[in-house]
Amino acid sequence: MSATAPALKIREPSYINAAYTAKSWLLTTDHKRIGLLYMVAITFFFFVGGLAATVVRLELLTPQGDLVLPETYNKLFTVHGVIMVFFFLIPSIPTTLGNFLVPIMIGARDMAFPRLNLASWYIFMVGALFAIVALIGGGVDTGWTFYTPYSTGFSNTQVIPMAIGILIAGFSSIFTGLNIIITVHKMRAPGMTWFRLPLFIWSMYATSLIMVLATPVLAMTLVLIAVERTFHVGIFDPALGGDPLLFQHLFWFYSHPAVYIMILPGMAVVSELITCFSRKPIFGYKFIAFSSIAIAVFGFLVWGHHMFVSGQSIYSSLIFSSISFAVAIPSAIKVFNWTATLYKGSISWDTPMLYALGFIGLFTIGGLTGLFLATLPVDVHVTDTYFVVAHFHYIMVGSAVLAYLGGIHFWWPKISGRMYPEWWGKVSAITIFLGFNLTFFPQFIAGYQGMPRRYYAYAPEYQVMNVLSTAGASILAIGYVLPLIYLIWSMREGEVASDNPWGATGLEWQTESPPPTFNFAETPIVTAEPYQYNPDGTFTPQTTLSVRQIKKEVAA
Amino acid sequence: MTELHSTSVGPPVAHHFEDFEQEHEANMLGMWAFLATEVLFFGAVFVAFYIYRSAYADIFKEASRHLYMSIGAINTVVLLTSSLTVALAVHAGEHKARRLMVGLMVATLVLGLAFLGFKAFEYYLDYQEHLVPAFNFAWEGANPAQTQLFFVFYFIMTLVHALHMIIGISVLARMIWQARRGSYDQDSTAVELFGLYWHFVDIVWIFLFPTLYLLRQ
Numbered sequence: 136m137s138a139t140a141p142a143l144k145i146r147e148p149s150y151i152n153a154a155y156t157a158k159s160w161l162l163t164t165d166h167k168r169i170g171l172l173y174m175v176a177i178t179f180f181f182f183v184g185g186l187a188a189t190v191v192r193l194e195l196l197t198p199q200g201d202l203v204l205p206e207t208y209n210k211l212f213t214v215h216g217v218i219m220v221f222f223f224l225i226p227s228i229p230t231t232l233g234n235f236l237v238p239i240m241i242g243a244r245d246m247a248f249p250r251l252n253l254a255s256w257y258i259f260m261v262g263a264l265f266a267i268v269a270l271i272g273g274g275v276d277t278g279w280t281f282y283t284p285y286s287t288g289f290s291n292t293q294v295i296p297m298a299i300g301i302l303i304a305g306f307s308s309i310f311t312g313l314n315i316i317i318t319v320h321k322m323r324a325p326g327m328t329w330f331r332l333p334l335f336i337w338s339m340y341a342t343s344l345i346m347v348l349a350t351p352v353l354a355m356t357l358v359l360i361a362v363e364r365t366f367h368v369g370i371f372d373p374a375l376g377g378d379p380l381l382f383q384h385l386f387w388f389y390s391h392p393a394v395y396i397m398i399l400p401g402m403a404v405v406s407e408l409i410t411c412f413s414r415k416p417i418f419g420y421k422f423i424a425f426s427s428i429a430i431a432v433f434g435f436l437v438w439g440h441h442m443f444v445s446g447q448s449i450y451s452s453l454i455f456s457s458i459s460f461a462v463a464i465p466s467a468i469k470v471f472n473w474t475a476t477l478y479k480g481s482i483s484w485d486t487p488m489l490y491a492l493g494f495i496g497l498f499t500i501g502g503l504t505g506l507f508l509a510t511l512p513v514d515v516h517v518t519d520t521y522f523v524v525a526h527f528h529y530i531m532v533g534s535a536v537l538a539y540l541g542g543i544h545f546w547w548p549k550i551s552g553r554m555y556p557e558w559w560g561k562v563s564a565i566t567i568f569l570g571f572n573l574t575f576f577p578q579f580i581a582g583y584q585g586m587p588r589r590y591y592a593y594a595p596e597y598q599v600m601n602v603l604s605t606a607g608a609s610i611l612a613i614g615y616v617l618p619l620i621y622l623i624w625s626m627r628e629g630e631v632a633s634d635n636p637w638g639a640t641g642l643e644w645q646t647e648s649p650p651p652t653f654n655f656a657e658t659p660i661v662t663a664e665p666y667q668y669n670p671d672g673t674f675t676p677q678t679t680l681s682v683r684q685i686k687k688e689v690a691a
Numbered sequence: 692m693t694e695l696h697s698t699s700v701g702p703p704v705a706h707h708f709e710d711f712e713q714e715h716e717a718n719m720l721g722m723w724a725f726l727a728t729e730v731l732f733f734g735a736v737f738v739a740f741y742i743y744r745s746a747y748a749d750i751f752k753e754a755s756r757h758l759y760m761s762i763g764a765i766n767t768v769v770l771l772t773s774s775l776t777v778a779l780a781v782h783a784g785e786h787k788a789r790r791l792m793v794g795l796m797v798a799t800l801v802l803g804l805a806f807l808g809f810k811a812f813e814y815y816l817d818y819q820e821h822l823v824p825a826f827n828f829a830w831e832g833a834n835p836a837q838t839q840l841f842f843v844f845y846f847i848m849t850l851v852h853a854l855h856m857i858i859g860i861s862v863l864a865r866m867i868w869q870a871r872r873g874s875y876d877q878d879s880t881a882v883e884l885f886g887l888y889w890h891f892v893d894i895v896w897i898f899l900f901p902t903l904y905l906l907r908q
């Protein structure tokens with residue numbers, strides 16, 4: 136390994152050891168601590184949403200509805216969807232790894248707006264409180280999509296508190312996105328040009344654009360829902376002159392780009408992992424960078440593919456269908472570039488790499504089945520079946536969660552200063568990959584054969600697939616609980632991590648593990664492109680200099 | 692933490708910035724990004740309005756004739772004037788003219804309150820004419836449901852706008868108090884940021900006024 140500058144590492148207390156009181160955590164403006172606050176919150180919600188999914192899977196073990204009442208079943212899948220989408224997946228990588236890494240990777244001392252960053256966490260928690268109140272008050276049965284007129288005129292459940300909760304959480308997501316955008320624009324260290332940015336940053340930047348530009352539309356839509364429901368006036372109600380399709384347009388104008396809020400950060404993580412564990416520079420850096428931006432832009436133009444059977448104009452369906460095909464191109468570019476990076480690389484099979492490779496496999500299946508669904512006639516055939524459920528779980532759970540966990544493992548030594556247990560890490564990665572496929576692949580088949588989604592009972596011929604799926608879900612659950620246990624264990628008992636255990640090139644690896652409060656003892660100067668890995672394990676880090684060193688030399 | 696550190700030149704800078712220029716640019720870009728969010732927030736309700744406006748063109752025209760164009764026009768003038776005073780306040784702030792700046796900020800505050808006063812009075816008149824959906828809406832003419840839809844949008848759009856005004860006025864009131872103590876003597880970025888926000892709220896009204904009041908012929 137080539138030497139890193141000792142000047143960047145003057146030992147001062149790490150951000151964890153800077154202070155120990157609860158107040159020092161709850162009032163922190165340190166982006167790293169805020170990232171951990173988010174991590175605690177969304178981990179909680181992940182298991183709440185997972186609990187609901189567990190009951191759903193148990194109910195579907197048999198064709199009859201015998202475990203829960205149909206009303207309860209409706210609430211269970213709604214809770215699962217709402218919590219997983221708005222309180223886990225949307226914030227997952229941007230608020231945790233994004234918060235932790237964006238400033239360090241670009242050589243900044245903090246986010247551009249540290250207090251706004253902390254405020255975003257509190258706003259998120261207030262939104263979460265509303266969601267919990269809605270759950271305790273009886274739950275919601277509209278599905279996570281809140282389709283009108285059911286949600287505004289007929290549902291007797293806690294639609295308003297849940298909508299308010301999502302609205303509030305949306306603002307936290309806007310503030311996180313805004314912070315990342317400004318930080319990337321204005322806080323880069325000397326020498327960190329746009330094309331020296333790690334691809335993680337490019338993807339987080341693209342994600343943030345979507346957060347800032349799509350979330351406000353959802354906010355306004357939820358306001359309109361709340362007004363219609365509270366005052367019984369017709370905005371989307373056809374009986375009062377409203378147009379229910381308008382709701383679907385507004386909702387999907389946010390919610391399709393939201394899919395990219397969930398998957399672009401996963402691509403961000405995987406781009407870092409693949410190149411590091413192949414010991415090769417990333418193949419096609421600029422293609423990957425610009426494909427992130429292209430996904431963000433084209434992602435805004437395809438929402439109508441959720442409405443092919445809604446009765447919208449056939450011509451708009453045709454256009455939405457073709458643009459949906461087009462948006463697959465930048466995603467495919469990424470997959471090809473990752474694959475080309477692997478080619479002739481000296482690959483090592485550490486846990487993060489297993490997660491990253493799993494991501495590529497699941498994302499490919501999820502993405503290709505997305506093309507099935509973008510095809511008008513096929514979509515008409517499989518609309519509202521388990522085929523759709525399987526497709527978006529391959530993207531949102533398979534890909535996004537695998538990337539999140541891969542990223543957590545990769546940066547765990549940086550975050551906690553300790554190594555996770557490698558053997559258990561591999562076990563969890565493989566368990567999750569196998570459990571996931573066993574859970575969701577049978578759903579493709581059941582769905583293609585015609586099993587509709589969102590019913591608590593089903594025709595007996597689908598039982599085999601459902602039993603397989605439920606069996607897979609129990610394996611998946613074990614896979615998800617394992618990291619929770621051993622990562623917490625490793626915070627005290629894990630082997631102490633070195634500053635750069637993977638021999639990685641990014642700035643975050645050139646400072647201490649865990650980093651001091653302001654990330655670097657001195658502002659680093661970026662002297663190299665990212666990902667200069669050599670097959671023999673050596674590499675060129677992105678910085679070997681600091682501003683003060685230069686000043687000293689100039690003075691001398 | 693917001694401890695400040697001083698650099699060789701210029702006003703003190705928050706710890707995580709290198710110099711004043713970087714901090715200033717970050718703050719300005721931050722406000723622009725926030726306003727982009729706001730454009731999409733209002734954009735959603737404008738799109739919804741115009742979809743119904745084109746579907747129910749005649750009904751919406753008839754409904755629009757029941758709004759008080761005179762009050763809307765007065766408010767437009769009031770708000771445009773407040774945009775002028777806030778722009779001059781920013782200018783005064785850049786030239787370190789504290790007393791002038793405070794005076795112009797107070798003028799902006801008064802104009803903002805005047806706008807809200809007129810708006811509240813107009814709501815009162817709307818109420819007397821039974822035009823408030825869900826509270827006392829009564830419509831003698833044809834198509835009451837679609838007509839009510841117009842007024843639903845009228846109230847949502849103007850109320851969300853008024854909420855932005857109220858937030859702006861509250862922030863401004865606090866800033867006036869700060870400005871009098873000299874908080875912006877060295878660095879008037881905050882006044883500049885407020886100016887951007889206020890102009891934006893103004894521009895929203897510039898779109899609301901023709902959308903709701905003028906499309907009636």
Ligand SMILES: [Cu+2]
Pocket residue numbers: 390391394437438440441
């Ligand atoms: Cu979509």
